[in-house]
Amino acid sequence: MPVLQAKDISISFCQYTKGLEQSYQKVITSLHLDVHAGEVVAIVGSSGSGKSLLAHSILGILPDNCQLSGELYYKGAPLSEVELSKLRGKEISLVPQSINYLDPLMKVGKQVETSVPKEKGNKKSVVRQLFSKFGLAPKVEEMYPFQLSGGMARRAIVSAAIAGNPKLLVADEPTPGLDEEGVKEALSFFKKLSNQGHSIIMITHDLEAALQIADRIVVFYAGTTVEMAPVRDFAGAGENLRHPYSKALWNALPQNGFQPLAGSQPLHDQLPKGCFFGPRCSLKTEMCEQHLPELRGLRDGSVRCIHAT
Numbered sequence: 001m002p003v004l005q006a007k008d009i010s011i012s013f014c015q016y017t018k019g020l021e022q023s024y025q026k027v028i029t030s031l032h033l034d035v036h037a038g039e040v041v042a043i044v045g046s047s048g049s050g051k052s053l054l055a056h057s058i059l060g061i062l063p064d065n066c067q068l069s070g071e072l073y074y075k076g077a078p079l080s081e082v083e084l085s086k087l088r089g090k091e092i093s094l095v096p097q098s099i100n101y102l103d104p105l106m107k108v109g110k111q112v113e114t115s116v117p118k119e120k121g122n123k124k125s126v127v128r129q130l131f132s133k134f135g136l137a138p139k140v141e142e143m144y145p146f147q148l149s150g151g152m153a154r155r156a157i158v159s160a161a162i163a164g165n166p167k168l169l170v171a172d173e174p175t176p177g178l179d180e181e182g183v184k185e186a187l188s189f190f191k192k193l194s195n196q197g198h199s200i201i202m203i204t205h206d207l208e209a210a211l212q213i214a215d216r217i218v219v220f221y222a223g224t225t226v227e228m229a230p231v232r233d234f235a236g237a238g239e240n241l242r243h244p245y246s247k248a249l250w251n252a253l254p255q256n257g258f259q260p261l262a263g264s265q266p267l268h269d270q271l272p273k274g275c276f277f278g279p280r281c282s283l284k285t286e287m288c289e290q291h292l293p294e295l296r297g298l299r300d301g302s303v304r305c306i307h308a309t
């Protein structure tokens with residue numbers, strides 16, 4: 001049974017148009033995701049594909065003016081608002097994408113202390129241990145966020161996210177601002193957590209980083225999940241991958257010759273008819289324009305493409 005399962009999530013934002021008239025603008029169409037105990041699942045996809053909104057759905061921290069539909073399950077049971085408020089920051093924790101989540105007016109050590117559960121004993125010493133694990137000197141505890149480098153802020157945020165020893169960690173772009181060594185450390189730290197039975201959802205633009213630690217890769221495109229694949233399928237010319245977009249991402253990596261893909265991901269208010277990837281797809285036929293394909297199971301994975309075999 002998956003620790004977390006998201007099925008057919010769609011998200012709309014309420015906007016005021018004229019005066020008091022409201023309209024709902026759908027920004028996410030159909031996202032699917034699951035993660036098992038001890039598994040690292042990486043979500044890859046370009047900017048605006050819905051990665052952070054899915055993370056916020058899982059944590060139950062979407063803005064008030066938006067409406068979510070679809071199903072979320074935690075350990076097989078539907079994840080309700082009430083349930084989430086009990087789990088958030090404890091069993092389920094988020095490494096937020098922006099370091100602006102740090103309170104600018106509060107010393108960093110004190111902030112991370114607020115994430116340490118009571119049961120853990122002396123909060124200050126827990127923070128000290130966490131910081132030393134991430135190479136942050138004791139003096140950093142006394143600093144304010146503006147005094148930290150991007151990399152230090154990132155480490156402090158990860159410390160806060162894991163302070164409660166979460167079963168499920170959702171890390172939204174955890175590596176920007178870190179140098180090469182820092183990236184390696186962060187990735188190997190997540191891997192270690194997963195080896196201890198924790199589940200990790202890692203969100204990233206960086207397919208290469210994802211491939212280093214993930215067990216499975218989930219590919220998002222324009223607010224839809226287009227493929228779920230085991231990492232081993234990212235090999236050769238991508239012949240084991242299921243969706244043409246995943247193949248394109250793989251073939252665009254330096255080691256595969258930087259093969260570019262023409263066009264760009266459509267915006268949510270300019271989605272094409274039928275398959276969202278259609279306009280960029282070499283496999284496109286008339287059938288593809290009729291409706292958005294469902295995500296279907298295929299060879300140890302899933303794909304949203306009628307042509308995939």
Ligand SMILES: Nc1ncnc2c1ncn2[C@@H]1O[C@H](COP(=O)(O)OP(=O)(O)OP(=O)(O)O)[C@@H](O)[C@H]1O
Pocket residue numbers: 013027028045046047048049050051052053054063097205268
């Ligand atoms: N508060 C909001 N109001 C209206 N639209 C929003 C809001 N937040 C996000 N969106 C839209 O939802 C879509 C998905 O956004 P999201 O932040 O999840 O993308 P992302 O994949 O995390 O991108 P990035 O890689 O840039 O972080 C985008 O089209 C974005 O414009």
Ligand code: NI
Pocket residue numbers: 051052053097172
């Ligand atoms: Ni994001």
